[in-house]
Amino acid sequence: MPFAIPKTIYTGKIKEVVLGRGPKAITVGGETSYPFHLFEGEMPHPPRIALEVYDTPPDNWAEAALEPYRDVIGDPVAWAKKAAEVYGADLIALQLISTDPNGLNAPSDQATETAKKVAAAVEIPVIVNGSGSPDKDAELLRKVAEACDGMNLVISPVVEENYKQIGAGAIAYKHTVAANSPIDINLAKQLNILLGNLGVPDRQVIVDPTTGGLGYGIEYTYSVMERDRMAALTQQDERLQFPIICNMAKEVWKTKEAKAKTEDAPLLGDAARRGIIMEAMTATLLLLAGADVLVMRHPEAVRLVREMIKDFSA
Amino acid sequence: MGQHKVTFHPSDRHIFVDEGENLLQAAMEAGIHINASCGGNATCGKCKVKIAGGAVASPMHTELSEAEYADGYRLACLSTVTGDVDVEIPLESQVDKSVLALKGDRLAAPYLLSPKDIFQLVQGWDIDPTVFKRYVELAPPTLNDNVSDLTRLTHAVHKQHGINGISSDFRVIMKLSRLLRKADWKVTVTLVQTRKGYKLINVEPGDNRHQNYSIVVDIGTTTIFGQILNLNDCKVAACPDGTCDGATLFALAEASDYNPQISYGEDVITRIVYSQKPGGLKKMQETVVASINGVIDELLKMSRIDRSLVSHLVVAGNTTMTQLLLGIDPKYIREAPYVPTANLIPPVRAVHLGINVGDHVHVYLFPLVASYVGGDIVAGILGSGIFQREALTLYMDIGTNGEIVIGNKDWLASVSCSAGPAFEGAGIKFGMRATRGAIEEVSINPHTCEPMILTIGRAKPIGICGSGLIDAVAELLEAGIIDQKGKFHQNLPTKRVRKREDGYEYVLAYQNETRIQDDIVLTEIDIENLIRTKGSIYAGCKVLLDSVGLGFKDLEQIIIAGGFGRHLDLEKAIFIGLLPEIDARKFIFVGNGSLLGARLLSFSRELLKETERIALMMTNLELSNHAGFMDEFMAAMFLPHTDASAFPGVQERLRARREAA
Numbered sequence: 017m018p019f020a021i022p023k024t025i026y027t028g029k030i031k032e033v034v035l036g037r038g039p040k041a042i043t044v045g046g047e048t049s050y051p052f053h054l055f056e057g058e059m060p061h062p063p064r065i066a067l068e069v070y071d072t073p074p075d076n077w078a079e080a081a082l083e084p085y086r087d088v089i090g091d092p093v094a095w096a097k098k099a100a101e102v103y104g105a106d107l108i109a110l111q112l113i114s115t116d117p118n119g120l121n122a123p124s125d126q127a128t129e130t131a132k133k134v135a136a137a138v139e140i141p142v143i144v145n146g147s148g149s150p151d152k153d154a155e156l157l158r159k160v161a162e163a164c165d166g167m168n169l170v171i172s173p174v175v176e177e178n179y180k181q182i183g184a185g186a187i188a189y190k191h192t193v194a195a196n197s198p199i200d201i202n203l204a205k206q207l208n209i210l211l212g213n214l215g216v217p218d219r220q221v222i223v224d225p226t227t228g229g230l231g232y233g234i235e236y237t238y239s240v241m242e243r244d245r246m247a248a249l250t251q252q253d254e255r256l257q258f259p260i261i262c263n264m265a266k267e268v269w270k271t272k273e274a275k276a277k278t279e280d281a282p283l284l285g286d287a288a289r290r291g292i293i294m295e296a297m298t299a300t301l302l303l304l305a306g307a308d309v310l311v312m313r314h315p316e317a318v319r320l321v322r323e324m325i326k327d328f329s330a
Numbered sequence: 331m332g333q334h335k336v337t338f339h340p341s342d343r344h345i346f347v348d349e350g351e352n353l354l355q356a357a358m359e360a361g362i363h364i365n366a367s368c369g370g371n372a373t374c375g376k377c378k379v380k381i382a383g384g385a386v387a388s389p390m391h392t393e394l395s396e397a398e399y400a401d402g403y404r405l406a407c408l409s410t411v412t413g414d415v416d417v418e419i420p421l422e423s424q425v426d427k428s429v430l431a432l433k434g435d436r437l438a439a440p441y442l443l444s445p446k447d448i449f450q451l452v453q454g455w456d457i458d459p460t461v462f463k464r465y466v467e468l469a470p471p472t473l474n475d476n477v478s479d480l481t482r483l484t485h486a487v488h489k490q491h492g493i494n495g496i497s498s499d500f501r502v503i504m505k506l507s508r509l510l511r512k513a514d515w516k517v518t519v520t521l522v523q524t525r526k527g528y529k530l531i532n533v534e535p536g537d538n539r540h541q542n543y544s545i546v547v548d549i550g551t552t553t554i555f556g557q558i559l560n561l562n563d564c565k566v567a568a569c570p571d572g573t574c575d576g577a578t579l580f581a582l583a584e585a586s587d588y589n590p591q592i593s594y595g596e597d598v599i600t601r602i603v604y605s606q607k608p609g610g611l612k613k614m615q616e617t618v619v620a621s622i623n624g625v626i627d628e629l630l631k632m633s634r635i636d637r638s639l640v641s642h643l644v645v646a647g648n649t650t651m652t653q654l655l656l657g658i659d660p661k662y663i664r665e666a667p668y669v670p671t672a673n674l675i676p677p678v679r680a681v682h683l684g685i686n687v688g689d690h691v692h693v694y695l696f697p698l699v700a701s702y703v704g705g706d707i708v709a710g711i712l713g714s715g716i717f718q719r720e721a722l723t724l725y726m727d728i729g730t731n732g733e734i735v736i737g738n739k740d741w742l743a744s745v746s747c748s749a750g751p752a753f754e755g756a757g758i759k760f761g762m763r764a765t766r767g768a769i770e771e772v773s774i775n776p777h778t779c780e781p782m783i784l785t786i787g788r789a790k791p792i793g794i795c796g797s798g799l800i801d802a803v804a805e806l807l808e809a810g811i812i813d814q815k816g817k818f819h820q821n822l823p824t825k826r827v828r829k830r831e832d833g834y835e836y837v838l839a840y841q842n843e844t845r846i847q848d849d850i851v852l853t854e855i856d857i858e859n860l861i862r863t864k865g866s867i868y869a870g871c872k873v874l875l876d877s878v879g880l881g882f883k884d885l886e887q888i889i890i891a892g893g894f895g896r897h898l899d900l901e902k903a904i905f906i907g908l909l910p911e912i913d914a915r916k917f918i919f920v921g922n923g924s925l926l927g928a929r930l931l932s933f934s935r936e937l938l939k940e941t942e943r944i945a946l947m948m949t950n951l952e953l954s955n956h957a958g959f960m961d962e963f964m965a966a967m968f969l970p971h972t973d974a975s976a977f978p979g980v981q982e983r984l985r986a987r988r989e990a991a
Contacts, residue, residue: 176815202964202972209974210813213988255974 036141709927796894891923907970
């Protein structure tokens with residue numbers, strides 16, 4: 017009798033979600049097996065990578081991360097174009113950090129204007145991230161949704177505290193929401209249910225399970241994503257069958273290991289190389305756990321991850 | 331008493347009620363909404379209905395014009411059903427038929443559960459109290475018959491009542507000689523059965539047999555309940571207007587108070603920590619005793635029974651409460667591997683603990699199982715009769731600590747989870763115990779968001795008790811006023827949902843309809859607390875069932891104990907996910923489970939052995955180091971539950987409601 021490799025039986029499928037519009041729109045999701053288990057099922061759409069664009073010059077980035085963008089920092093439109101055209105991003109992840117109430121606390125109208133310009137300047141899909149303050153985001157992201165009517169942005173993060181306001185905007189102006197919950201499969205599912213009850217169509221929802229950086233709690237994210245996919249694919253848990261986005265760059269690049277200068281931590285080796293590898297490793301782990309979209313920072317790390325995706329998909 | 335059919339139009343729903351039932355109450359039981367915001371106190375005038383035919387007794391009221399009265403309009407809260415009756419619900423109270431159709435059919439299954447008592451729950455026990463009185467007449471001593479007074483007395487008891495081997499309490503001997511002579515050798519003795527035989531604990535002059543009382547006390551983490559029992563006919567004796575039998579027991583036959591230890595910490599852990607401070611243990615012991623004395627005083631006042639006639643005291647409490655009452659250091663309850671000092675505690679003289687009763691009275695304490703499964707739960711298992719049944723039963727005691735037991739007469743397993751005191755009214759802005767003026771039933775009109783509230787005693791509302799909270803949250807959810815996370819929707823067409831400094835809230839009763847100087851509201855924080863409490867209990871049940879390889883569907887019976895009120899609305903408790911969605915006929919509500927067992931033990935001494943067997947048979951599962959509990963808890967922190975497939979009926983109703991909206 018010939019040997020048969022034991023296979024997992026899948027009963028579910030991840031929903032397909034279209035991001036952006038026009039010829040450069042992309043589709044994510046659609047998996048019928050665990051990540052890269054191509055011998056068991058399909059992964060019709062490869063994982064996609066977004067590059068970050070900050071709406072205001074970041075003040076604490078590592079040298080290595082700043083290097084590729086030095087000429088465009090302070091000009092989000094030029095930055096987005098460079099990320100798209102020079103570094104080949106699949107999506108732009110615009111981080112509206114200027115609006116952070118604990119930071120610059122810029123008015124949301126101003127940030128909305130930036131979002132509108134960036135979204136108009138590139139053809140690829142755009143993720144618009146608020147600062148993470150539920151109240152401010154409720155106001156900001158609703159305005160962004162309205163200003164960018166019909167552009168099918170990814171509006172992020174949508175949390176339990178503001179899903180009603182932002183969700184309503186996403187329904188009215190046809191955007192996709194990134195449902196963000198604090199590393200817990202039940203909370204993730206609850207938010208998906210609430211969004212569904214509100215009337216946000218399933219094809220406009222992706223899940224952001226909250227990401228930790230390598231060495232900084234990534235195992236929690238990994239477990240939650242793994243369980244999410246198990247429930248979605250093998251237990252017919254329909255409210256978890258959504259693509260996953262990991263907003264990971266900011267987590268990786270704030271760690272000591274990614275940021276410390278070579279001369280300050282000689283034992284850790286070359287700073288630039290170190291940060292890039294930290295980012296690529298984090299990305300790899302998240303892809304293996306089931307990520308459909310990664311938000312990354314360094315073009316070299318992106319190159320490494322793309323190579324990995326290619327190898328796994330071959 | 332005859333049963334009458336009450337039919338409500340235009341929905342054509344009907345219900346059968348007893349003669350004399352209040353019409354507003356009948357509507358609530360039938361699931362019919364009638365606006366009412368004063369608790370059924372005839373002050374708001376909103377519960378106007380038209381009697382289209384049939385018999386009710388209902389007076390005139392200032393809210394009704396003479397023309398209206400002549401036309402058949404009545405206030406539902408003032409109307410009593412005296413025959414079959416047809417009632418028309420006015421437009422402002424009406425709810426769509428389609429919406430109503432989604433509600434459970436209350437004719438088919440009993441949804442509003444009233445507490446059952448030991449007479450219905452436990453089989454084959456004799457009324458034979460542990461502490462009993464016997465009347466004896468002694469022959470006075472002579473020069474020829476000059477045995478000691480005590481020997482004379484015990485001989486007489488033996489000869490006249492066949493009771494042998496009596497030992498005596500020293501205090502009885504102290505007063506014996508004078509008492510016997512003063513009473514002309516005719517006395518009543520009080521005997522108690524102990525493990526070693528009978529003990530003479532009191533002698534009273536004359537025939538005092540008809541006056542033999544016992545007090546039972548439940549020391550909860552949040553609430554202390556007490557009842558006074560008449561040991562002669564085994565009834566609860568503290569009803570102000572006569573005696574209460576098993577069926578009406580819950581009425582007002584008891585006194586209760588919040589456990590004053592709350593000021594040292596809301597949960598057992600913080601109290602154990604406090605007891606470790608210098609003088610802390612003594613302080614905790616004294617406070618709880620002071621409160622027990624308060625409850626006893628109230629019981630004696632209500633029943634007009636003299637303190638000296640109380641001859642027995644039975645106390646059930648969780649392990650920490652029991653140890654604190656006795657002044658036993660609870661330190662090791664809190665520390666792994668969580669061990670209590672003793673399981674079986676011998677009877678203790680009440681006066682030694684500072685309890686204000688006669689010095690002959692002993693306190694019988696229910697045996698303990700584990701650090702977080704105490705005498706209260708043993709009492710509940712005893713009183714609910716699980717220990718003698720074949721049927722696989724889940725017993726849930728919903729208190730500050732949710733204690734859950736599964737099993738039958740052959741095996742028992744338990745868990746304990748920290749649920750919080752929401753159902754006892756603590757940690758809720760307008761929460762209160764289930765006493766007069768507490769909102770106990772709530773219905774909310776999904777179109778107008780107007781409430782229908784009923785209070786205990788039909789008094790103007792003061793606050794809301796556990797059963798009212800369950801109703802209110804279920805109705806807010808079904809009416810689409812809150813989401814499944816318990817958060818208020820905004821921009822609803824009602825003034826009752828409003829934002830205050832603590833966030834959003836729903837007004838159950840405006841100030842002029844209440845007996846307090848404030849609007850009675852339910853806040854988002856209250857709802858959060860309730861969800862946490864119900865989530866913890868549901869998760870505890872789930873983990874316990876999982877660990878013995880069973881599911882909710884395997885259960886033959888679910889017994890619910892807890893101090894949320896006089897009734898439990900099953901449909902609403904299931905709607906919020908406090909109870910699993912299974913056949914309504916499997917549920918039994920027993921009210922306060924500890925008192926149930928304590929009463930039984932007072933009434934029947936045979937059960938002493940059973941009580942100890944229950945305590946020793948129970949296997950406790952520790953949740954504090956259980957990997958799955960936290961996960962189940964998070965899943966249960968949703969209305970009704972994150973796993974929608976566990977609540978298909980509720981899910982269907984929510985879906986239909988959303989589509990109707």
